[in-house]
Amino acid sequence: MSGYLNIILRLTIWLLLTSDLSLENIAIGIVISLILPHTHQSIGTLRDWLQAIGKIVMAIPTAYIEAIEMIFRPHQAEDIVIERVPPNRSSGLIFLDIFVITFTPKTIVFKYHQDGGYEVHRVKRRKNS
C-alpha cells in the first residue's frame, strides 16, 4: 500500500524539478518513478504512514515555537535522554521518527539502538529541573 506513497513522492519531486505539467512529462515521470529501484521489505501499514505524515505537519509550527522560545529564554543546560519506540518498525518509519525529533531545534537524535530506542540530546533552561 505504501508502495504507492513512494511512487507519488518520486513523481512529485520529478514534477517540481521539471515544472512542466504536460501529458508527456507526467508519463515520463511515472515511468521513471516505476523504474527506480524500490525495496520489498515490510514497509508498515498505511495508518502508520498517515500518523507519521501528520507528525511532520505538526512538527513545523512546533519547531518555530521552540526556536522563538530558545531565543527569548536562553537554554544553557544540556542532557541526554533515551526515547523508547515500539520495536520492529520499518526503516522508512525509523527515518521519519529521527527526522521529526531532529527537526525540532531543542532535540537531536544522535544514536539509534537496534532494540528500539533513540538517544536524544536536549537543551534545557537550567540544570536538574
Added chain:
Amino acid sequence: MIDMLSYFCIGGGIIFWFWGTLPLLGKRSVLFKLHSLSVSDTLGSMAIVFGLLLKLPSEWQLLILAIISLAIWNTMLGYVLAYCASSQEDL
C-alpha cells in the same frame, strides 16, 4: 499586505540566522552548537525562502523544492554530524 508579510518572514529569518550563528564563536560542545545551527540554518532559511515565495509566486516549483531539500538535508546533516561527532568523543 503580502509584501509586508514577506518582508516579515525574511527579516525574521535573518534574525534567526544571526542568533543561531553567533554561538559558533563560543566554546560550547559540538552538540550544543548543532541545536542553535538547526534554528538558524534550517528554520531561518526556510523562513527566508518562504518570504521569497510570497514575493514571487510565479516560480513556486523551484522554491518549494528548495524548502523541501532544506528541511530534509539539513536535518539529516544534523543527525549525521551529531552521530559521527559523538561516537568520536566516546573513544
Added chain:
Amino acid sequence: MNSSLNLILMLMIVAMLIPIYAAWQANDVWQKMLALASVSSKASMIILVVSVLRDDWMIGVVATIVLSVGNAGFMILAHLLKRMDHS
C-alpha cells in the same frame, strides 16, 4: 523592492562571515565541519536571493543543486572522518 533586497543581501553576507571566521579559528575538526556546513547552506541561500533579485531562474536552479549536493558531500565527509579516527 530592489533596494530592500540589496539590504537583505548585505545582512546575509555579514551573517556568512561569522561561520567563515569560526571555521578559520576552530582547532577541533568537528567544530570546523559545523562551521563549514553552515557556510555551505548560507551560501546557497544567498545565491537564491540573488536569483530573485536578478529575476534569473537559472541561478535559482544552481542554488537548489548546491543546497542538496553540498549537504550530501558533508555527510560523506563526516563518515569518512569518523572511519579515519577509528582505524
